[in-house]
Amino acid sequence: MQTIATVCMFLAGKVEETPRPLKDVILLSYEIIHKKDPAAVQRIKLKEVYEQQKELILLGERVVLVTLGFDLNVNHPYKPLVEAIKIFKVAQNALAQVAWNFVNDGLRTSLCLQFKPHHIAGGAIFLAAKFLKVKLPSDGEKVWWQEFDVTPWQLEGWSLD
Structure with a gap:
């Protein structure tokens, strides 16, 4: 071992x-x-x-x-995080920075083995918004969390873990 x-x-x-x-x-x-x-x-x-x-x-x-079949390709949550911040036009740099910090901290745990990168990115945005008491955009055809293929209940549950 x-x-x-x-x-x-x-x-x-x-x-x-x-x-x-x-x-x-x-x-x-x-x-x-x-x-x-x-x-x-x-x-x-x-x-x-x-x-x-x-x-x-x-x-x-x-x-x-x-x-591993020589497959060492690792997808990190940073790309979906950055894309989501651009899509939702989140003007607050603080939200982006705190979400980025949550992703960084999460990668020091087994999080990347438990969840898909886009779920981690969604969770990071959710936690950052909750931490900063920022309301995320919910107008348009899709609400923000649908972009990550998660439900609010999943996000809330994960944030309690």
């Missing part, structure tokens, strides 16, 4: 265009995994221990890539 977690951190850096050298990922993850064993921090500095970890991580990387 720890090897796959290390592999996923290494791959995430590559996918998000913030790659870290494999050596740094190995050293840091080894240190975290063995934080209660100070001698382990020294062991990873031994060439044979490091090389063994490196081979394990590279093998794990291949396993994860094959398992």
Whole structure:
């Protein structure tokens, strides 16, 4: 499990265009995994221990890539968030900024595994409006939340979670 977690951190850096050298990922993850064993921090500095970890991580990387079908395309909620703010002509920069901050904070959780990107964007706008006590536009053919394929009840429920 720890090897796959290390592999996923290494791959995430590559996918998000913030790659870290494999050596740094190995050293840091080894240190975290063995934080209660100070001698382990020294062991990873031994060439044979490091090389063994490196081979394990590279093998794990291949396993994860094959398992995912080499599909590492990740859709983030930022695009639907920006599009919605433009569509609804929300003039308040504060609303856009707070919604953006909610998306940022949400990506540090398992939110992106639980919901689709456009649902996260809709939830962020909903929470930002609620937080700032701003009324979102509801005129026209579609009310704002329909743009995200969600209902007000879903948004309200998610905001309580």
